[in-house]
Amino acid sequence: MKDEIKAALEGLAAKEGWPEGLPFDRVTAEPPRDPSHGDIATNAAMILAKPVGAKPRAIAEPLAEALQALDAVDSVEVAGPGFINIRLASDVWRAQVGAILEAGAAFGSSSVGAGRKVNVEYVSANPTGPLHAAHARGAVFGDALAALLEKAGFVVAREYYINDAGAQVDTLARSAYLRYREALGETVTIPEGHYPGEYLKDVGKAIAERDGDRWLSEPEEAWLEPIRSFAIDLMMADVRKDLIALGVRMDRFSSERALVQDRAVDRVLAKLEADGLVYTGVLEPPKGKTPDDWEPRPQLLFKATDFGDDVDRPLKKSDGSWTYFSNDIAYHLDKLERGFPEMIDVWGADHGGYVKRMKAAVTAITGGAGDLDVKLCQLVHLFDGGKPVRMSKRAGTFVTLSDVLDAVGPDVLRFIMLTRRNDQTLEFDYQKVSEHSRDNPVFYVQYAHARACSVIRNAGETFGADELLDPALSKASMASLTDPDEIGLIKLLAGWPRIVESAAEAHEPHRVAFYLGDVAAAFHGLWNKGREDARLRFILEDDRDMTLARMALVRATATVIASGLGVMGVTPVEELRE
């Protein structure tokens, strides 16, 4: 439709002798917020008024006439400051029902991504313990965003960055070593600065089983490396298990240690040096909170300020090893070299202070060709019946992801995590999200899908199940769908591809959850209309044509809900029974 408006505009421009180079790209054609304004509204007249040198209405009137002539258009009116409101013929909408059924699960898929490759990095929790509840949000967000981008025609890589190179994995190894001694019969106390979690007891036992007592009398230099890599493997095995339980499947796990060993950091540093973006300097102490052991020290610095950061950032620690930042630069260059100029990182809110420098680094190493979007997921506050949840069986201080999965299951967890914009904090109450009521969005949407399936089952008893399969229904005559709420539901369903495109481009998967809530509400509303007016019931045993048309609409509804839930990674249930 937008193309047709543009064509009409160009025709008009030629006819009226408007100047060249009009800002047609700023002209929009989209459904207005208020449905009473029609199906499509365009701001063309207001955008073009100034460059053309005419009043908006003087442009709108002839444009409206041109649009009126189109077959698909029912009526056109000029409104407000110069909006042109277009109402499509209702047959255009009815035809959408068949189109949805023909497309099936593929309905909503778009090609706006045009096969462009996007790398989505998410979770990336340190391999020093089990995933906890806070990781769930980033995991679900990243996974849904990846699915959404795929639906919109991007080629997506889901990726997990394993931070297995820093000091903390040495701490992990030392902690595991103590548990190893414990497993061999010693009584140990876990000193300050080590990981106290009980989960490391299993690691200690596993080391004892594999290696026996060979490390007991060895110095740290001997056992640190083998125990570290063994412990990391076990931790990552747990992480993978939790991710699978949550329904998250990564395409790739990238190891920080492997990058360092591969000299990737040296290479990226050489590149930065060649571009004159590295120097040795002394940083000012941080204001407000000066560390006790602060002393001015010359450091190898990256000129982050050249790319919009507030200060230049250190690349080397005082012991000469690379900072985490250096490794991360190398990692992002690695992504670029693997063919991903478009990158999305999903981080927790506590990494907010890191965004500018990472974007600066990506701009620097890609010469501006790379594009990094960082999505910060705000905190999740867990409640159980209004009371904060703090206890954890395994980790001591944190609620683990598997605790939450045990409590509510993956479908509920995934859906709820997407019912807030990522930059809003989220309250998650075990009891509320398990309720079967209107104010639980998971249930509400699932119920709509189950109800649709139920209707089809019931209709099958009268009309025969074969008649109600999608291929048959898609060819049914939709002419009898005339109720305004039926047309309204069709319009909503037909908007699914638009939702996919806009949510994907904005990197905002939560829009899918809200959209499905709208679809469910429209469907439940239509259902209840049949209670007040029997002719509006979906199944009319004495009116085969009407029933088949409505079954097509019901199936289309179920198809769109299932498609949306698919993007969210939530199972569409076919029956909800107590």
Next chain:
RNA sequence: GCGCCCAUAGCUCAACUGGAUAGAGCAUCCGCCUUCUAAGCGGACGGUUGCAGGUUCGAGUCCUGCUGGGCGCGCCA
């Protein structure tokens, strides 16, 4: 002290990247079950979009300055 994020109905949140009269749910009140799942639906009530300016045909959305809350601030990741 500096940076990033947030502030929308009594509560929890939306608002399609700047569009028209800012929308839902909960709560409160009034209605709807001999009928396809009432686990639902309809209606009423509810707003100076934290404050003050600015940009333009048009601002919850963009810019500046405040206020309040969250996160972070060399050699942790």
